Amino acid sequence: LALPIIWALGAAAFWLVPDQKLIRAKLLALQAVVLLTGLVLTYRGTRHSAAGRGSPLDLSVLVFAALGLLFWALSPDRAVSQSEAARLLFCALAFWTASRSLTPTSTGPFLTAWTMGASAAALWALLESAAGQARPFASFGNPIFLGTALASALPLVLTRALHSNGVQRILWSVAVVLQGAVLYLTHSRAALFGLLAGLTLWALARLSGRRLMGALGTLAGLVAAAGWLFQGREWTHALIWRDALALWRAHPLFGCGLGRFHLEFPAFASEALKD
Numbered sequence: 001l002a003l004p005i006i007w008a009l010g011a012a013a014f015w016l017v018p019d020q021k022l023i024r025a026k027l028l029a030l031q032a033v034v035l036l037t038g039l040v041l042t043y044r045g046t047r048h049s050a051a052g053r054g055s056p057l058d059l060s061v062l063v064f065a066a067l068g069l070l071f072w073a074l075s076p077d078r079a080v081s082q083s084e085a086a087r088l089l090f091c092a093l094a095f096w097t098a099s100r101s102l103t104p105t106s107t108g109p110f111l112t113a114w115t116m117g118a119s120a121a122a123l124w125a126l127l128e129s130a131a132g133q134a135r136p137f138a139s140f141g142n143p144i145f146l147g148t149a150l151a152s153a154l155p156l157v158l159t160r161a162l163h164s165n166g167v168q169r170i171l172w173s174v175a176v177v178l179q180g181a182v183l184y185l186t187h188s189r190a191a192l193f194g195l196l197a198g199l200t201l202w203a204l205a206r207l208s209g210r211r212l213m214g215a216l217g218t219l220a221g222l223v224a225a226a227g228w229l230f231q232g233r234e235w236t237h238a239l240i241w242r243d244a245l246a247l248w249r250a251h252p253l254f255g256c257g258l259g260r261f262h263l264e265f266p267a268f269a270s271e272a273l274k275d
Helices: 003-016 025-047 058-074 078-101 108-130 143-162 166-185 189-204 209-229 236-250 261-268
Strands: none
Touching: 003 025, 003 078, 003 108, 025 078, 058 078, 108 143, 108 166, 143 166, 143 189, 166 189, 189 209, 236 261
């Protein structure tokens, strides 16, 4: 089985396999894809049938994994920290397999599966909304998770719509509208702001000279206006960040232990956040 096809199956699983709280079928499916890819790469490496190649981020990811193990070793309760350390190592493994099995010329099946899966999940969520679900979540079990996933999918399908013609442009444009509408229905402010921030950086990178200075000035004005409009509003996430800063000040060097935030944070939560 070709590696790009395995990743295409992983993309479909990401969007369509339900996220069950106890079994976590979605996570298990993605782990299976990464492990299968790693086994294929290892087999090819032992048979010398594929030339090994590195990535500019190899050292950074290696340090990331090593620090995960270090913070697990320094944790006051390693049993609690074990699952988080396993996630960090899995992320490093996912990077290793993807960087060595996908190239710019072999991502076609993955990108197609990703876009079609995102559109299918968006249609699923749209049907939930039509059935009376206030904030649809499709296979993700949480509207915020769905919104974040769609925020990462929209730039890809938007690019396809802009660089295609005829019937394909119509189809991709429909997918843009569908995914964008469901992103709005999730009412996830973080996902929407993240998407807008990413698109803003994408646009600024393509400007220069006076146009860039004008765009930066306009952006600064919009940020200032937003800050003034919302200056009197209490945001729950802002309270969490403020109280998390107090937790960091109590453990500034090695933290409170890998994966122990949910255990340590309540002692630092303010009354405003608890209310």
